[in-house]
Amino acid sequence: MPSSISPSDARKAEVGGTREGALPPGLRKTAADRPGQAQPVPTRDIPLRPWAEIGASVFLAVALLMTAWEWQARTRIGLRAGDIDDSPQAWAEQRRLADSAPVTIVGDSRILFDTDLDRFQAMTGIRPVQTAIVGTNARALLETYANDRKFHGLLIVGLADLSFFRPEGVGLGGSYLKGFSRSGKPSQLSGLWLDRWLQRHLAFMDGEYRLSRWILHADHGIRKGAYGPYDDVWKISEVFDHRQYFMWDRIETDAYLRDHARHAWNVFKGPPLPPFIARNVIARSAEAVRRIRVRGGDVIFIRPPSAPELRAIEDKRLPRAQGWDLLLAAARAKGIHADDLPQAQNLVVPEWSHLNHKCATVFTDAYVRRLVQLTGRLKLRADAPPPLSRADCVSPATPAAAKPA
C-alpha cells in the first residue's frame, strides 16, 4: 500500500519506470526537481485499483450508451447512416479531380443543394465535379480556377447574389482553400476513408449533432445582441458520395427546424449594396472568366431559385439588372437564371434558400436542358431520361409549411 512505501523505496522505484501503487505526494519527482543533471528513467505509478474490471465495465457501459445514442439519433433526431459529412479533405479530393474533369461546379450552398449529380450524369453522360462550398463566395472560387493553369474544362458558377456580390472575403470556404495546397497527405486520406466508412454505418456521426453543438442549441439568445449558436445555420442538408448535398427532409417536416433555418437567413438583411461593390466584383469575375477562356476553358453562370420571402430581400439589396445582368454582359458569359426556366418556377424551397431533394432533381433537369443549348461541351444523351416538371416534386400532399415558393 502506498502508505507503507518509504522514501528510499520510492527513490528506488523512481528508476524502475512503471510501478504498482501511487507514490505518496511529493515523492514522484520530475525534471524540475533535478537541476543540471542527467534525468533518470521517470516513474509512472499505477494506482492500486482493479483496472481490468473497471476497464471491462467501462467498455460495456459505453457500448450500451452508444447503442442508446445511435437509436435516439436515428429515431428522435432523424439522422441516417450513410449521410457523410463534408469536410476540407472531401472538398480537396474533388478539387484535385477538377483539373482533368470536363465539367466542374463552383459556387455557394444553392448550387450545391440544387444540383442532382446523378441526374446530370444520366442526361449528359458526364458527372460534374462538385466543388461548391456552403457559405462561400463563388467569385473567390472562380478566381482559384482562373489561377489554376491546369484547369481547362467547363466551369459552372452557381451564385446567390448576396454571397457573390460582396467586396472581399471568401466565407466559410476560406479554410478549404487555405489548406488545399497541403492536402492529400497520408494521414488526411486515411482519416477521410475511415470517417466515411464509419459514417456509412453510424447515424450519430454528424458534425452538426456533436455534443458541444447539441448542448449549445439550447441557447436561444440568452445574451441579447451577441451572435450566438441560435444564429448559426444548423443541419439542413444530407451529404452523400462525391459531395452530393440534398436538403435534409426534416426541414420539410419539422416546423421548429424549418423556422430556425429561416431565422438564420436574417444574415442576408441589410441596406442596398453600394454600386461600386458590384462593379468591382463584376470586373474581377470578368477577368477570371477571360483567363479561363484563354486557356481553352469556359464559364457559364447559374442562378438557382430562392423563395419570394428571401428573393424580396435579395432584389432590394441588389436588383437583377444591377448584378446578374451586368455580370453576364461584362464577362460576355452565358448564364441561366432560375427566373428564365419555365420548368423551375414555383418549386419547393422549404427554408427559402434551398430546394428540397425532389425539386433539386427537377431544377437540375431544367438547367441541364438549357445548358446543352448554351455550350457545345455538353450533349444530351440519346437515352437521356424524359424531362421533369414541377409536378414531379410538388405533390398535392406537400405540407402547408413547405408550400411551393
Added chain:
Amino acid sequence: MIFNSLTFLVFFALVLALHNMPFSWHQKKINLMIASYLFYAAWNPPFVILLWVSTVVDWWAAQWMVRAKRERTRRMWMLTSVIVNLGMLGYFKYGGFLLDNFVTIAASLGIIYHPPGWDIVLPVGISFYTFATLSYTLDVYLRRSAPAGSFLNYALFVTFFPHLVAGPIMRPTELVPQFETPRRANANQIFFGLALLTLGLFQKVVLADGFLAPVVEAVYDAHGQVPGMLDSWVATLAFAGQIFCDFAGYSTSAIGVALCLGFAMPDNFRFPYGAIGFSDFWRRWHITLSSWLRDYLYIPLGGNRHGHARTYAALMGTMLLGGLWHGANWTFVVWGGLHGLYLSTERWLRARFKGSTPGRASLLGFALLTFFLVNITWVFFRARTFAGAGVVLTGMAGMAAKPDPLIAGGPMIIAIAIVSGIFGTHLAMRDTTLEAVIERTPSIALASIWTLLLFAVIIEQGQGSAFIYFAF
C-alpha cells in the same frame, strides 16, 4: 497523425497488438521504430529525412566526442550537432521570420528589398525532437551521461512516436535505458494507460476544441472591434483553459499511450494554475521544456552562481528564447519576456522578504495573482499581432466605448464553468498527484467517470483538429 484521429486509433491498436506478440525484444524495437516512422510520415513523408539527419548526426557526434582526446575536438563535435540541429530548426521555423525582419530593418534604412516568398512548410514537431536529440549530445559533452550503447536504442529514443511531435521532451537518459530490457505492459498498466488516454482526449476534444475554442475565437478573431471587459476576460480565461486542455491533453494521452506499451514517460504538467508564484508555475507548466531550458540554457548562461545581475540577465535571456521557441513571432518573445520579468520580480521580492511566511489567505491571494498575471501573458500568446493583443488588453482594462457583446450567453456560461473547474481542481490538487487521488477513489466512481469521459469523447466526435503545440 494526431492522437484525436481515427487513423491513430487504428494505428495504435495495430501497434499494441504487434507489441504483445511473441517476437524477440530486438524485433519489437524494430517494429516500434518502423511504426514511429510511419506515424511521422503520415503527415509529410519527405520530412522523415530530417529525422534521419538529426538521428545520424547526433549519434556520430556523440560517438566521436567520446573518442576525442582533446577538449577542442569534443567541443567541435558538440558544435557540429548544435549547428546542424539548430540550423534545420532555424531554416524551417525562423527563416521567414528572419527574412521579414531583415526586410523591415532594410526598409527603415531606406533600402527597399523584395525577396521571393518564403513558403516553407514547418515540419511538425521539429522543435520537440530537435531539443530531444540536442539533449543527447549536450549531456555527453557535459559528461552527464555516456552515449547510448546501441544505435537502435538511440534511434528509437529519437523517433518513439508517443513523444515525437509534441513531447514531453524526453532526455536520452530517461528513455534509452527503457529500451535495454524487454517491456510489456501488464493488464493494470494497459487499462490505466487507456484511462489516461481517455482523459487526455476528453481535455482536447471536448473541453479545448468543443467548448473553449469557439469562445476564444469569438473575441480574438473578431478583427478590429475593441471588445467589452466581460468578453475580453472570458475569452482570455477561456484561452487559458484551452491551451492547458490542449497541451496537457496531448501530454496525458502520450503518457497513456506509452504506458500501454510498457514505457514510463515523465509528467509534463502538475496542476499549473494552482501555482503560487512564477517559479512554482514553471515547475508545473510544460515541465520538460522549462527544465530543458534551465539545464541547457539558463545554467550555461551562468544561472544563479555569478551574482544578481548575471542571474537576472540569464533569466531574461532564457525566457525570451523560450518565448521564441514557441513561434517565430515577436508576440511570443513578449510572452516569454513577461514571464522573465515576473520571475525576476519574484526573485527580487523573495530576497527582499526572506523569512516571511504567508498564511493560507495570503497563499490563496498569491495563487489568484499568479493566475491573473499568467492570463495577461496569454493575450500575447494567442493574439497574432501586437495590434490584436492591444485590442484585447484595452478591452480587459474596460476601456472599450459602448462595445457590442461578442460571446453568446450559453458558450460564455459553459466556458466560465470549465475554467473555474480547472482552476479549482488545480488549487485543490497542487500538493498531490492524480494517481494518489485515483487510488483513494472508489472503483464504481472511477468506472462512472471514465465511462462519461469516453462517451463524451465519442459523441463529440472531434473535427480532427491539430493540437496547438504541433505548430511550435
